[in-house]
Amino acid sequence: MEPESEARHSCLKLELTQDNSESDSFPKQTIFVMGTWFPSRFSLSITDGLDSWLCNASEEDVRERASQWDQSVSEYIDFAEKYLGFQQPHSVYRFSDAGNGFRRLSWTFEKEGITLEWRWRCKPSPDNRKTTATILDFLMDANIRLSEEVVRKTQSFDRLKEEAQKCLVQSEKLSAEKDEFETEVYAKFVSVLNSKKAKLRELRDRLSKQEAKGKLPQEEDASTDGTEPYRTESDDDMHSEE
Structure with a gap:
């Protein structure tokens, strides 16, 4: 016997x-089937709200x-539990x-294409009230557990929603700062680029003018380098005597 x-x-x-052949003495169309499933056996408790039945497999x-x-x-066991745990459409x-x-x-x-x-x-329960009460107790306990689970899930969802909202605000702030930074950097880059372009144009114009005179700036610098004669002390004396 399994524990x-x-x-x-x-x-x-x-x-x-x-079923059209069903006797009118059983007019109810809805029942509750509580299953207890073990690895190698199962039991069913069934009620229509008035009478109840048991099945011990x-x-x-x-x-x-x-x-x-x-x-x-x-x-x-798995197959029976599938069909008696959830109504298959x-x-x-x-x-x-x-x-x-x-x-x-x-x-x-x-x-395999065949309806089986x-x-x-199921035998009548020896105690209808007890069997029905057991099923109702199980349903109540299950409902309480589900309600508590719903509350926990809702609270968890609200926390996640709040965190997501904070992340969204932070993301929007970072995105705005990123756009502002990129705009500022781009403006500085454009300013530097325009300055470089202006200097390049200025140098190009100077080169063009020098080439038009037939003399490059480098040659002019070379011709003026070291042209002042070296004057000795005796030369200074001679000039002072004069």
């Missing part, structure tokens, strides 16, 4: 497919059914009379 700690739980609000029952469908036990669910207060829970599925059906017989 309770290994169990998974589900509860499905099941919208039933009404033992390890031997599950092993036999799995063998009939060429499945492993784990595959069979293309499956036809029924909860029909099986006599003596028993009901038969069934659902269809497609395999699984059925499990």
Whole structure:
């Protein structure tokens, strides 16, 4: 027997497919199916709000059914949990009379283009109130957990939204500073570039004038370098005597 700690739980609000042959003594179309899933067995608690039923699929029952469908036990459990944990849109669910207060829970599925059906017989609960209360308690606890999770997610979302807003403001500020910096740098670059262009034009004009005279600035500098004669002390004396 697997320990309770290994169990998974589900509860499905099941919208039933009404059968024309169904007796009017069972007019309800909605039931709640609570499943307790173990690795090799499962149990179902079912209520329509008034009456309730139980289905205990033992390890031997599950092993036999799995063998009939060429499945492993784990595959069979997973498949049953899929269809009884969430209502599958293309499956036809029924909860029909099986006599003596028993009901038969069934659902269809497609395999290789063929519509197949699984059925499990459910016996009347010895205590309708207790079974229904157990299902309602599970739903209430699940609702509380979901509500708390929604609150946590909402708070987390609000924090993320606030952080995102701060990041957006910071990003816009940095973008504006970047644009301002680029504009300033570009203006300085244009100013320096224009200054260089002006100097180049000035040098080009000077070169053009020098070339027109047939003398380059370098030659003029060379001709004027060192032309002043060296005067000795005796020369100074001679000039003073004169």
